[in-house]
Amino acid sequence: MWVTSSVVESTVVFAVLVVLAVWIDLFDLPWWVWVLLVAADVVYTAVVPQWRYLVHRWEVTDTAVYTQTGWWARERRIAPMSRIQTVDLVEGAVARLFGLATVTVTTASAAGALEIAGLDRDVARRLVDDLTVKADAVEGDAT
Secondary structure, eight states, X not given: OHHHHHHHHHHHHHHHHHHHHHXXXXXXXXXXXXXXXXXHHHHHHHHHXXXXXXXXXXXEOSSEEEEEEXXXXXXXXXXXXXXXXXXXXXXXXXXXXXXEEEEEEEXXXXXXXXXXXXXXXXXXXXXXXXXXXXXXXXXXXXX
């Protein structure tokens, strides 16, 4: 899913650059500039999905949901079960092609929701059900 998303993103960026080149006549740029742009697209498509796979992690225990994300800086977040307000499941267009989904755990935190992307659709559904039961069983008002 992440490879396909990267290919689509880099293709769109390159298409925009070509349109801009036609519109403001950038074809006078040296050939090596175009080679660098294509190389940057290829590197982006090859590196970004692998990097995401190596960095993104998640875990659910009886007391909390843990996530790790980040590119240059790693962000680890913990959402105690007593603070969970909603648990959502989203299947984007690309994710649906691969049978994947994203689970979003919303709390009262100013940092925003925790997101677990790229889960198998069935795993995501079970996770939503499991988190809903666990959050409901914990005393607290989720604020």
